[in-house]
Amino acid sequence: MSPFPGSPDKTRDSLLPKLALKPWIPAQAARSVLRDARVIDPAKGTLLDGLVDVTMEDGLVVDIRPSEDRGSVGLGVDSGDPPDIDISISGNFLCPGLIDCHVHVSAVxxxxxxxxxxxxxxxxxxxRSTYVLREMLLRGFTTVRDTGGATKALAVAISEGLIEGPRLFQCGKALSQTGGHADFGPAKSGNTGCCGGHSQSLGRTxxxxxxVLKATREELKGGAxxxxxxxGGGVASPTDAIETVQFTAEEIRAxxxxxxxxxxxxxxxxxxxxASVLHAIENGVRGIEHGNLISRETAKLMAEKGIFLTPTLACYGIMVRPPFEDFLPPEGKVKNEQVMARGLEALKIADGEGVTICYGSDLLTSMHALQTEEFTVRSSVLSSTKVLQHATTNAAIMLGDxxxxxxxxxCYADMLVLDANPLEDVxxxxxxxxxLFAVIQGGRFVSNRLDSLEGFKAAQ
Incomplete structure (x- = not known):
């Protein structure tokens, strides 16, 4: 009862969820069955045999079985209780959620x-990053790896349901030497570049x-x-040529x-x-971003040492065509041509030497809308199966989950419903x-236009 006569009782049942410590955390995902699906196995480059039923519960896949074995209760698992959602997707394709391993969600x-x-x-x-994150998820990227700018706080906000977006792996701010790729401070004596980077939130010098020790420890303390x-040098940074090698060996080893x-x-x-790739590898770095100018010998060494490669190839063409033709300064356009010319050849070399390759888009500002173009660019030199592996199984190996x-x-119930098979044409x-007719993340439908899919059938 209220201690004040006549005051309403504000602990009535309808308000109890909002009295929780974190009232935005959603309830557990509904128990659901996706029936009559053709399930894609990117690791093997095949479909599971026949049509299957996939049951999701508490955000995970809990059962996969042939549709013909679903039994008298019409479920994908043995239970007397019907699922909350029971959908036949009528022979269309279930693909694992996509993983982009090189994004900058704060390049808004x-x-x-x-x-x-x-x-x-x-x-x-x-x-503005909340818009970027939601749009990535709606394009089918249920997980992303931010390589400069995102924070642990943002990742937690997504995991708790406060912000809608992909599962987020993040490094805090990227580390750069003064005059390096993440130093956008003014070129003057005494400039510390403390807020340098692609933007104020992407890098630190x-x-x-x-x-270097202090910066690394601070980013790890912050949850990176x-x-x-x-x-090495970068396209967008103003003062460093592509050929530059950055940080000393002692700094990288630290x-x-x-x-x-x-x-x-x-x-x-x-x-x-x-030179920059070998500098990194020899001093203990375990992954390479871009790598457009690597030789076969370097790629062979990467494969031997288990070094991951995340190329980002579509971005170079995107950054110089309308409506983005004025995005880069003149010197940046010259460097952009330099790395674009060799990117596809480097991808073929790395694949041929057995390097584990991951998907990366590396887009900025409104270019994020073209995040999926990397599939088309890579498929011009590699098979659809290999390119799909870049954005699924290979990425999962690198992320360690x-x-x-x-x-x-x-596994996480992160899936896409497609009307075409990306193993045949990525x-x-x-x-x-x-x-793309539905995006499912953690067992929840993030987007759903299944009713427009030919042959779609729902049974609830």
């Missing part, structure tokens, strides 16, 4: 040029072993899942040693050339508006 729309992007206020970046190091000591955290390096990238019992994923 709302600006036309690189110069404007680096001046965007931090608070505005945070607000540190010089010398003490500063991995650490990204700028080991980073990689600290990551091993503080939970064996993964490290990855921005690097295009043999066996629940990702597969449709199997015990470019269907580049046209989600045409071929």
């Amino acid at each position: 729309p709302g600006v036309k040029t690189m110069a404007e992007l680096v001046q965007t206020p931090e608070e505005l970046i945070h607000l 540190c010089d010398g072993v003490p500063q 899942d991995f650490i990204k190091v700028m080991c 980073i990689t040693t600290t990551c091993k000591q503080m939970g064996n955290k993964h490290t990855t390096a921005h690097a295009y050339t043999d 066996p629940k990702l990238g597969h449709i199997a019992e015990g 470019t269907v994923l580049d046209y989600p508006e045409k071929h």
Whole structure:
């Protein structure tokens, strides 16, 4: 009872959920069955035999069985209780949710040029990133790896349901030397570049072993899942040629040693050339971003050492065509042509030498809308099966989470419903508006236009 006569009782049942410590956390995902599906196994490059029923509960896949064995209760599992959702997708395709391993969710729309992007206020970046995240999820990317800018707080907000977006792996701010790829501060004596980066929220500069140690430890303390190091020149940064090699060996070893000591955290390096790639690998870095200019010898070494490669190929063409032709400054356009010319050849070389390759888009501002174009670019030189593996099984291996990238019992119920098989033509994923009919994340339908799918049938 209220201690005040006449006051209403505000603990009535309808308000109890909102009195929780974190009232935005959603209830457990409904128990659901997707029936009569053709399930894609990217690791094997095949479909499961025949039509199958996939049961989801508490955010996981809990049962997969042939549709003909569903039994008298019409379920994918043996239970006397009917599922909350029971849908036949009538022989269409279930694909694991896609994983983009190189995004910058804080490189937000709302600006036309690189110069404007680096001046965007931090608070505005945070607000606009919610739009970027939701749109990525609706394109079928149920997991992303942010390589500079996102934070642990943002990842937690997504996991708790406060913000709608992909599962988020993040490195905090990428680490750069002064004058390196994440230093966009003014070129003047005494500039510390403390807020440098693609924007104020994407990177930080540190010089010398003490500063590097402090920066690495601060990012790990802040909850970074991995650490990204700028080991070579970049397209968008103003003062460093592509051929530059960045950080000293002692500085990189300080980073990689600290990551091993503080939970064996993964490290990855921005690097295009043999020199910068070898500089990173020889000093303990475990992944390479881009790698457009690598030789066969370097690719062979990467394969031998188990170094992951995340190429980002579509972005170079996107950044210089309408409506983005003025995004890069003139010197950036020259560097862009330099790396674009060799990117596909490097991809073929890495694949031929057995390097584990992951999917990456590396898009900025409104270019995020073209996130799926990487599928089409890669498929011009590699098979559809291999390209799909880049965005599913390979990515899951690099992220170290066996629940990702597969449709199997015990895995996350992150799935896409498609009307075409990406194992036969992976470019269907580049046209989600045409071929993507539902996005399921953690057993919940994020988007659903199944009623427009030919032959769709729901039974509830």
